[in-house]
Amino acid sequence: MSNFFELIKIDDFINLALKHLNQKISEESVHITESLDRIIAKDIYSDVDLPGFSRSVMDGYAVIAKDTYGASANLPIFLECVGEIKMGEKANQSISLGQCVKIATGGMLPKNANAVLMVEDTEKLSNNEIEVSQAVAEKENIVFKGEDLEKGELLLKKGYSVRPQDIGALAGIGMTEIPVYKKVKVAVFSTGDELIDPEREPALGEIRDINSYSISAFAKKSQALVDMCGIVKDDKEALLKALQSKIGSYDVILLSGGSSVGTRDLTIDVLETLEKGSILAHGIAIKPGKPTILSVIQKSLIIGLPGHPASSIVVFRNVIQPLLRALSGKKADLDYFQNKTIKAKLSRNIVSDKGRDEYFRVYVKKEGKEFIANPILGKSSLITTLVKANGLLKCPLGLEGMSKNDSVDIEVLS
Amino acid sequence: MSNFFELIKIDDFINLALKHLNQKISEESVHITESLDRIIAKDIYSDVDLPGFSRSVMDGYAVIAKDTYGASANLPIFLECVGEIKMGEKANQSISLGQCVKIATGGMLPKNANAVLMVEDTEKLSNNEIEVSQAVAEKENIVFKGEDLEKGELLLKKGYSVRPQDIGALAGIGMTEIPVYKKVKVAVFSTGDELIDPEREPALGEIRDINSYSISAFAKKSQALVDMCGIVKDDKEALLKALQSKIGSYDVILLSGGSSVGTRDLTIDVLETLEKGSILAHGIAIKPGKPTILSVIQKSLIIGLPGHPASSIVVFRNVIQPLLRALSGKKADLDYFQNKTIKAKLSRNIVSDKGRDEYFRVYVKKEGKEFIANPILGKSSLITTLVKANGLLKCPLGLEGMSKNDSVDIEVLS
Numbered sequence: 001m002s003n004f005f006e007l008i009k010i011d012d013f014i015n016l017a018l019k020h021l022n023q024k025i026s027e028e029s030v031h032i033t034e035s036l037d038r039i040i041a042k043d044i045y046s047d048v049d050l051p052g053f054s055r056s057v058m059d060g061y062a063v064i065a066k067d068t069y070g071a072s073a074n075l076p077i078f079l080e081c082v083g084e085i086k087m088g089e090k091a092n093q094s095i096s097l098g099q100c101v102k103i104a105t106g107g108m109l110p111k112n113a114n115a116v117l118m119v120e121d122t123e124k125l126s127n128n129e130i131e132v133s134q135a136v137a138e139k140e141n142i143v144f145k146g147e148d149l150e151k152g153e154l155l156l157k158k159g160y161s162v163r164p165q166d167i168g169a170l171a172g173i174g175m176t177e178i179p180v181y182k183k184v185k186v187a188v189f190s191t192g193d194e195l196i197d198p199e200r201e202p203a204l205g206e207i208r209d210i211n212s213y214s215i216s217a218f219a220k221k222s223q224a225l226v227d228m229c230g231i232v233k234d235d236k237e238a239l240l241k242a243l244q245s246k247i248g249s250y251d252v253i254l255l256s257g258g259s260s261v262g263t264r265d266l267t268i269d270v271l272e273t274l275e276k277g278s279i280l281a282h283g284i285a286i287k288p289g290k291p292t293i294l295s296v297i298q299k300s301l302i303i304g305l306p307g308h309p310a311s312s313i314v315v316f317r318n319v320i321q322p323l324l325r326a327l328s329g330k331k332a333d334l335d336y337f338q339n340k341t342i343k344a345k346l347s348r349n350i351v352s353d354k355g356r357d358e359y360f361r362v363y364v365k366k367e368g369k370e371f372i373a374n375p376i377l378g379k380s381s382l383i384t385t386l387v388k389a390n391g392l393l394k395c396p397l398g399l400e401g402m403s404k405n406d407s408v409d410i411e412v413l414s
Numbered sequence: 415m416s417n418f419f420e421l422i423k424i425d426d427f428i429n430l431a432l433k434h435l436n437q438k439i440s441e442e443s444v445h446i447t448e449s450l451d452r453i454i455a456k457d458i459y460s461d462v463d464l465p466g467f468s469r470s471v472m473d474g475y476a477v478i479a480k481d482t483y484g485a486s487a488n489l490p491i492f493l494e495c496v497g498e499i500k501m502g503e504k505a506n507q508s509i510s511l512g513q514c515v516k517i518a519t520g521g522m523l524p525k526n527a528n529a530v531l532m533v534e535d536t537e538k539l540s541n542n543e544i545e546v547s548q549a550v551a552e553k554e555n556i557v558f559k560g561e562d563l564e565k566g567e568l569l570l571k572k573g574y575s576v577r578p579q580d581i582g583a584l585a586g587i588g589m590t591e592i593p594v595y596k597k598v599k600v601a602v603f604s605t606g607d608e609l610i611d612p613e614r615e616p617a618l619g620e621i622r623d624i625n626s627y628s629i630s631a632f633a634k635k636s637q638a639l640v641d642m643c644g645i646v647k648d649d650k651e652a653l654l655k656a657l658q659s660k661i662g663s664y665d666v667i668l669l670s671g672g673s674s675v676g677t678r679d680l681t682i683d684v685l686e687t688l689e690k691g692s693i694l695a696h697g698i699a700i701k702p703g704k705p706t707i708l709s710v711i712q713k714s715l716i717i718g719l720p721g722h723p724a725s726s727i728v729v730f731r732n733v734i735q736p737l738l739r740a741l742s743g744k745k746a747d748l749d750y751f752q753n754k755t756i757k758a759k760l761s762r763n764i765v766s767d768k769g770r771d772e773y774f775r776v777y778v779k780k781e782g783k784e785f786i787a788n789p790i791l792g793k794s795s796l797i798t799t800l801v802k803a804n805g806l807l808k809c810p811l812g813l814e815g816m817s818k819n820d821s822v823d824i825e826v827l828s
Contacts, residue, residue, distance in 0.1 A: 032612070032627065033627075033630070033642065036631050036634060036635070050797075050798075051621055052616055052618070052620075052621070053618055053619065055621070055795075057722070057793055057795045059674055059675045059676075086607075086619075087606065087607040087608045087619075087648065087674065087676070088606075088607040088608035088609070088619050088620050089619045090617065090618040090619045091618075091619065104674035104675070104676055105674040105675070105721065106606065106608050106621065106674055106721065107608070107619075107674075108618060108619045119675075143793060143795050143796065147793075147796065148795075148796045148797060148798050149798050155798070155801065156801070163631075163827070164628050164629075164631030164632040164634075164635060164727075165628050165723075165727055165797065165800035165801055165803075165827070166801055167627045167628055167631045168624040168625065168627050168628025168629075168631075168723055168727075168797045168800070169624070169628075169797045169798055169800075169801045170612075170627070171612040171622055171623060171624050171627035171628075172612070172621075172622050172624040172723075172797055173622070174612050174613070174614075174615070174616075174622055175612075176612050176613050192501065192502075192520065193500075193501040193502040194501045194502035194520050194521075195502070198446070198584075198585040198586070198588050198589075198590050199588070199590050200588075201588070202466055202588075203504065204466070204467055204504040204505075204522060205467065205500075205501075205502050205503045205504045205505065205521075205522040206466075206502050207465055207466070207469070207520065207586075208585055208586050208587070208588055209585060210582040210583070210585050210586040211582065213446065213447075213581045213582050213584075213585035214578050214579050214581055214582025214583075214585075215578075215582075216447070217450050217577075217578030217581045217582075218578040220450060220578075221450070221578060228447065234501065260473055260501065260518035260519040260520060260521075261473045261518070261519070261533075262473075262501075262518055307519065307520065308471070309579075309582055309586075313578075313579055313582075343757075379471060379557060379561075381469075381471045381557050381562075382557065382561065382562045383464075383562060383579065383582045383583045383586055384464075384562050384563050384569070384583055386579035386582070386583075387569065387570070387579055387580055387583045389579075413577070413579070
């Protein structure tokens with residue numbers, strides 16, 4: 001069985017996973033100071049006007065605009081100053097034609113005023129008279145009640161990822177408990193008899209666990225709640241027990257490891273033992289990363305990643321990351337920049353596998369105003385090929401390669 | 415004094431700050447699982463070979479390559495199988511001409527073997543004989559000892575920001591305590607008599623604090639350690655006390671608020687009281703954001719941000735963020751993508767202030783294969799202009815505007 005792979009396309013793999021999960025994402029409430037990068041779970045409307053009163057955006061004088069019409073340096077007009085607005089206090093004053101009130105930026109506009117004259121366009125003649133050398137139009141230098149956000153207006157949509165400026169707006173309307181989707185819970189195991197914990201000194205034949213460290217960090221970058229569950233030996237009972245302890249309580253379980261056919265067979269055997277028919281796919285049309293296993297048991301998505309470090313990272317970026325995004329509740333259509341790519345010029349010809357989406361690790365360097373993408377050659381078992389890389393270049397299924405000087409889209413790996 | 419602004423350029427402002435800080439960034443050690451996005455404080459060399467022994471990257475048979483030369487499906491050759499390599503164990507076997515050893519992906523290569531035959535190119539005839547239908551070249555399907563990283567080789571440079579794949583490589587060489595620079599410590603105050611905490615219900619004339627929320631979140635996004643210190647009233651004693659409690663123990667103190675000349679004057683007065691001559695600049699050639707104050711006291715950088723929410727965010731992104739990056743120890747030349755921009759087509763003419771770098775908030779939308787940037791008009795006192803925006807467009811000092819359909823660089827605000 002394990003030698004036979006029906007390769008399915010990346011998108012089909014992702015859709016198959018989501019279809020079988022049929023997810024209902026749970027919600028929770030977090031304090032505004034914890035809401036950065038969280039996904040909004042309910043449309044958020046303002047229940048107040050922002051600002052709650054009309055305010056000045058300049059230091060100057062609140063006036064009735066038509067009083068100033070025609071004023072110039074040569075032909076100034078004069079206004080009676082009937083008081084001053086104290087910051088943070090209700091403007092109790094009201095002005096009549098020919099009158100003004102001193103006001104600072106942020107101050108509340110007094111009754112009847114419909115414009116603010118900038119202090120630079122005035123001269124104080126006495127405590128109760130100013131000279132005006134410039135006209136001001138109606139509504140000038142004022143933010144009106146509700147102009148930033150009106151009571152009942154939509155501020156943030158469900159499925160939206162919270163940015164710093166959104167936190168500012170939420171604070172502005174006094175919304176300090178934010179309804180968000182729960183973070184996606186991910187468990188990461190490494191499997192393989194040859195693996196040891198990085199803290200240990202390897203004996204000959206042993207190798208330190210790389211994948212559960214890199215994959216867990218990638219999952220954290222995707223805003224998941226990650227549990228690093230350590231190394232499981234190539235042993236049916238051990239793997240069964242490890243999976244049973246997480247199935248049902250984690251959204252996603254990643255088995256990172258098993259570069260050998262033996263480990264892959266064991267993973268398939270264990271998943272079939274846990275639930276017959278639970279394996280939905282094994283084998284994706286991606287290079288590197290073909291031997292990826294997909295299974296769903298009790299609403300937990302279980303994915304067996306290939307063992308070679310570079311392969312598991314390519315699969316993470318192109319298969320797991322979109323899945324985590326979908327499971328997070330984030331709406332793709334609210335994020336035009338979700339896949340940040342840059343245009344670069346390819347430094348050499350590359351030959352690719354026509355039957356799969358092939359991902360090349362590249363190092364992009366700015367030369368003058370141009371980005372040049374240099375493919376990094378090296379086995380997918382070498383983690384340093386990805387340390388040297390700052391981008392991934394996809395050569396899509398169907399293409400046999402790309403040519404030197406081609407303009408290509410690079411997925412940024414920074 | 416407060417009405418007179420000598421505007422200095424953004425770069426000069428940043429350089430002035432860094433020159434007066436003359437910073438020496440402290441180091442600390444963090445566990446590998448906490449090292450994501452931290453800045454490496456010492457060049458990291460490997461003190462081991464990775465891998466520590468030559469390994470197979472395929473399931474198959476370890477062979478002496480020349481034994482297989484000339485083998486084909488029509489003219490197979492035969493090899494004696496003298497054993498199997500157990501995963502995670504030292505390969506005690508040694509092979510001679512005409513012999514092979516069964517090996518799995520990741521298994522240690524036995525003595526004398528110099529290639530691995532893929533299992534697909536063989537047929538097992540008995541427990542101690544295989545048929546080989548394909549030749550394999552020397553070094554094929556092997557990762558050699560030290561091929562990923564050699565003992566003594568540089569892995570990560572000082573000033574480098576740790577990515578998930580780097581964490582994988584650090585795990586691979588057993589480096590679990592990582593020398594990093596300490597996070598930049600930032601204190602954020604809001605100032606202004608009109609401000610109240612967002613949890614409170616504002617009376618007429620009062621307004622909820624927006625800036626310390628948005629600015630703190632931006633600083634967190636920049637990997638700083640942020641302390642939100644609340645609201646300070648426009649009162650000399652209160653502001654003096656607030657600043658004294660933080661100066662010396664924070665790298666950066668942000669005073670966000672004070673949209674009025676009164677607050678600005680007060681801030682300047684207090685800083686001059688704390689240390690005569692400590693104000694290095696007030697006024698940057700940026701729009702919005704001109705009235706920004708720069709001061710250095712006892713190695714603390716104190717910046718008075720403009721009070722309008724959009725202004726303070728534009729100043730944060732273009733002045734504070736580069737400063738935080740410099741103070742973090744991150745080397746700009748190690749990050750080609752530090753300012754992620756995308757090319758977009760401008761949807762309309764814009765007129766800008768020739769004397770300043772003017773930043774327009776824009777909403778970028780994908781139309782077909784093209785990004786279209788739509789300027790968002792609205793006062794800089796409106797936080798929702800930035801909620802609606804997903805990008806910033808800079809119209810540099812010296813330009814009077816840009817034209818519809820111009821190809822422009824948009825700084826991504828997502």
